[in-house]
Amino acid sequence: HEADAFRTDLMTITRFVLNEQSKYPESRGDFTILLSNIVLGCKFVCSAVNKAGLAKLIGLAGDTNIQASFFLFLFIYFLTFFLSCGEEQKKLDVLSNDVFIKALVSSGRTSVLVSEEDEEATFVESSKRGKYCVVFDPLDGSSNIDCGVSIGTIFGIYTMEHSDEPTTKDVLKPGNEMVAAGYCMYGSSCMLVLSTGTGVHGFTLDPSLGEFILTHPDIKIPKKGNIYSVNEGNAQNWDGPTTKYVERCKYPKDGSPAKSLRYVGSMVADVHRTLLYGGIFLYPADKKSPNGKLRVLYEVFPMAFLMEQAGGQAFTGKKRALDLVPKKIHERSPIFLGSYDDVEEIKALYAAEE
Numbered sequence: 001h002e003a004d005a006f007r008t009d010l011m012t013i014t015r016f017v018l019n020e021q022s023k024y025p026e027s028r029g030d031f032t033i034l035l036s037n038i039v040l041g042c043k044f045v046c047s048a049v050n051k052a053g054l055a056k057l058i059g060l061a062g063d064t065n066i067q068a069s070f071f072l073f074l075f076i077y078f079l080t081f082f083l084s085c086g087e088e089q090k091k092l093d094v095l096s097n098d099v100f101i102k103a104l105v106s107s108g109r110t111s112v113l114v115s116e117e118d119e120e121a122t123f124v125e126s127s128k129r130g131k132y133c134v135v136f137d138p139l140d141g142s143s144n145i146d147c148g149v150s151i152g153t154i155f156g157i158y159t160m161e162h163s164d165e166p167t168t169k170d171v172l173k174p175g176n177e178m179v180a181a182g183y184c185m186y187g188s189s190c191m192l193v194l195s196t197g198t199g200v201h202g203f204t205l206d207p208s209l210g211e212f213i214l215t216h217p218d219i220k221i222p223k224k225g226n227i228y229s230v231n232e233g234n235a236q237n238w239d240g241p242t243t244k245y246v247e248r249c250k251y252p253k254d255g256s257p258a259k260s261l262r263y264v265g266s267m268v269a270d271v272h273r274t275l276l277y278g279g280i281f282l283y284p285a286d287k288k289s290p291n292g293k294l295r296v297l298y299e300v301f302p303m304a305f306l307m308e309q310a311g312g313q314a315f316t317g318k319k320r321a322l323d324l325v326p327k328k329i330h331e332r333s334p335i336f337l338g339s340y341d342d343v344e345e346i347k348a349l350y351a352a353e354e
């Protein structure tokens with residue numbers, strides 16, 4: 001009977017967030033409206049990602065066969081025209097960014113937007129302003145787009161503390177001041193994982209309904225895992241603690257079994273697996289990139305927020321990741337995140353160095 005109830009009583013993401021917000025009497029539904037615009041962006045990107053393979057195929061055929069057959073050319077031309085409705089083909093990451101920016105501005109609930117795709121922050125015009133600031137990476141894992149491997153969107157949300165003219169100061173705040181964070185993974189299924197500070201909850205897109213349905217309530221990361229995830233191609237440039245840690249993953253001293261290595265190269269996919277199966281994800285500093293690769297505002301903070309909410313930890317090599325105070329909107333930081341005990345181990349190695 002319980003299983004039946006689960007199937008017929010659909011907890012959509014909107015219903016879930018409305019329920020959560022109703023606990024605050026002062027809530028006026030602004031957050032729900034903001035989130036439904038983020039969800040719209042995710043649905044659009046999901047659909048675009050699914051069609052990307054097809055569009056690419058048509059593009060390639062166009063390059064090689066135009067001279068070969070005039071009729072084939074005509075066929076491809078009209079097919080491309082109908083598929084894109086005459087719009088010029090934009091790259092998937094640029095297209096995704098445009099969709100998110102427009103959805104967020106038109107929500108009327110935002111003032112400052114920071115996107116990985118745009119060098120400068122977007123300040124929303126006064127007539128459309130609202131009390132939230134959103135930092136996001138519209139399509140992360142770009143190296144995986146063309147081969148169809150999982151990619152994702154990452155976002156974090158701050159509130160504006162004043163009604164003066166918005167500035168970048170409104171987002172240059174530590175991650176522990178975020179009010180919500182999440183990601184959407186475009187993989188074998190499309191999944192949105194969200195935290196508003198009361199645990200981590202996963203929603204799966206039901207394509208036939210066009211709705212995200214709660215499928216993974218209250219995700220908790222295992223206390224210790226048996227997977228490590230890192231780009232080992234950078235090993236020759238790592239510092240002492242990272243080198244020692246990865247060595248221990250492969251050759252444990254305490255007789256425990258060696259950890260398995262899994263690395264997709266899409267942060268969303270690697271973090272998602274870490275959250276569900278446990279273990280550790282590392283993007284450390286190295287000699288070539290002393291601040292690592294990943295961006296503080298829209299990669300490190302949202303994932304660190306989710307990890308802590310799920311019972312894990314996120315560490316920069318120096319301190320708790322959420323306590324960083326970024327000085328620039330595209331700042332980078334090394335990051336070690338995952339199961340509580342696994343992150344504890346790397347923290348001890350850095351502490352021993354000091």
Ligand code: AHM
Nearest residue numbers: 140141142143231265266267268293
């Ligand atoms: P991108 O913004 O160019 O997509 O780069 C970010 C991605 C992350 O998703 C992933 O964790 C990392 O880069 C992988 O980097 P590398 O290829 O150096 O291992």
Ligand code: MG
Nearest residue numbers: 116137140141
């Ligand atoms: Mg990115």
